[in-house]
Amino acid sequence: MSEACRLVFSFSTFPDLLGRPTVPGTKDGLIKAIGPADAIQKMFSEETFEERIDCSGKCILPGLVDAHTHPVWAGERVHEFAMKLAGATYMDIHRAGGGINFTVEHTRQASEEELFCSFQERLQRMMRAGTTLVECKSGYGLNLETELKMLRVIERARRQLPIGISATYCGAHSVPKGKTAPEAADEIINSHLPKLKELGRSGEIHVDNIDVFCEKGVFDLSSTRRILQSGKEMGLQINFHGDELHPMKAAELGAELGAQAISHLEEVSDEGIVAMAMARCSAVLLPTTAYMLRLKQPRARKMLDEGVIVALGSDFNPNAYCFSMPVVMHLACVNMRMSMPEALAAATINAAYALGKSDTHGSLEVGKQGDLIIINSSRWEHLIYQFGGHHELIEYVVAKGKVIYKK
Numbered sequence: 001m002s003e004a005c006r007l008v009f010s011f012s013t014f015p016d017l018l019g020r021p022t023v024p025g026t027k028d029g030l031i032k033a034i035g036p037a038d039a040i041q042k043m044f045s046e047e048t049f050e051e052r053i054d055c056s057g058k059c060i061l062p063g064l065v066d067a068h069t070h071p072v073w074a075g076e077r078v079h080e081f082a083m084k085l086a087g088a089t090y091m092d093i094h095r096a097g098g099g100i101n102f103t104v105e106h107t108r109q110a111s112e113e114e115l116f117c118s119f120q121e122r123l124q125r126m127m128r129a130g131t132t133l134v135e136c137k138s139g140y141g142l143n144l145e146t147e148l149k150m151l152r153v154i155e156r157a158r159r160q161l162p163i164g165i166s167a168t169y170c171g172a173h174s175v176p177k178g179k180t181a182p183e184a185a186d187e188i189i190n191s192h193l194p195k196l197k198e199l200g201r202s203g204e205i206h207v208d209n210i211d212v213f214c215e216k217g218v219f220d221l222s223s224t225r226r227i228l229q230s231g232k233e234m235g236l237q238i239n240f241h242g243d244e245l246h247p248m249k250a251a252e253l254g255a256e257l258g259a260q261a262i263s264h265l266e267e268v269s270d271e272g273i274v275a276m277a278m279a280r281c282s283a284v285l286l287p288t289t290a291y292m293l294r295l296k297q298p299r300a301r302k303m304l305d306e307g308v309i310v311a312l313g314s315d316f317n318p319n320a321y322c323f324s325m326p327v328v329m330h331l332a333c334v335n336m337r338m339s340m341p342e343a344l345a346a347a348t349i350n351a352a353y354a355l356g357k358s359d360t361h362g363s364l365e366v367g368k369q370g371d372l373i374i375i376n377s378s379r380w381e382h383l384i385y386q387f388g389g390h391h392e393l394i395e396y397v398v399a400k401g402k403v404i405y406k407k
């Protein structure tokens with residue numbers, strides 16, 4: 001287990017926690033104190049609170065962090081689920097113009113308002129499932145106009161909604177029709193990234209991460225390298241899709257470039273795993289995708305044994321329609337052979353690390369953001385054990401010290 005993992009548990013089961021005292025200047029949404037109820041009671045006896053929650057017999061856990069999602073899109077793909085059940089592979093559908101390309105066509109046609117409304121509903125479903133920080137990608141536009149439309153939608157949610165958002169530019173999610181991968185990479189580097197830089201400077205759109213789908217038949221290793229390198233030079237964290245369907249040496253590339261995270265990794269090499277551990281590059285594993293597409297499972301045990309920081313993501317997208325990190329943790333335990341403490345760490349502090357936010361998010365510590373969930377059980381493991389039972393178990397979701405969902 002990584003060093004980051006251990007932090008979670010030293011703070012997760014105290015009987016009481018009080019936040020947001022109504023003292024001028026202290027409504028910052030950060031955790032003020034953690035400890036036994038009577039000690040906390042004494043410490044804050046003079047203060048008044050907006051809300052007190054009696055957590056006797058319950059568990060307080062850090063808010064869940066979803067390290068990989070594609071939540072802004074239009075156009076249903078439920079018909080593809082039927083095709084996959086009948087034996088079509090992800091790439092069969094992609095090559096036939098379905099998959100990402102289908103979603104791109106519909107997302108290009110959708111209005112910003114329409115995209116925002118469906119995105120907002122999706123975020124609300126994530127919050128109800130305990131997610132307080134989520135990574136959100138663009139990537140169903142591919143052209144500058146639609147990529148910017150998606151990023152504006154993400155920016156609006158970042159400003160208006162209580163859930164934390166880490167925004168990712170994923171203009172290299174697929175190669176647009178009529179272009180080769182190197183041509184698409186040129187356009188991204190010479191036109192998309194300079195525009196993002198300008199909008200970042202003027203404060204219109206804030207982007208945290210840069211992503212590329214590095215895959216055979218999508219972006220090759222050298223185009224991936226060029227795009228990620230350019231993104232890094234403008235201050236973005238590298239966080240990309242690699243080694244999913246074919247071994248691409250994406251892990252080796254990510255480690256070399258100083259990537260913060262690489263997602264998928266079903267086909268990662270042994271050398272890639274070692275390189276990621278050495279570079280402190282986290283692995284964002286996506287149990288829903290391997291399950292949905294019947295792929296071989298990523299080698300979570302090998303990664304953990306080699307010291308890789310393993311994080312989890314729902315990969316919510318029209319291919320893997322899952323909002324729930326408790327379900328993701330359950331799948332990680334059963335299909336990837338992770339223990340429940342490893343899965344919880346992967347869905348909290350390590351996922352926060354994958355987003356470059358483990359100093360402020362992902363564990364319950366004084367001075368960190370007051371993001372937490374309260375579950376109606378004295379054993380936290382029920383959140384993972386009760387497959388699909390999280391709606392009954394999660395009583396409160398708190399973000400920045402404010403209740404954002406109450407059952």
Ligand SMILES: N=CN[C@@H](CCC(=O)O)C(=O)O
Nearest residue numbers: 099100213289315317318319
């Ligand atoms: N693999 C690439 N991207 C997504 C799928 C996106 C889609 O199929 O729309 C993923 O992470 O699973």
Ligand SMILES: [Zn+2]
Nearest residue numbers: 068070241315
């Ligand atoms: Zn993805």
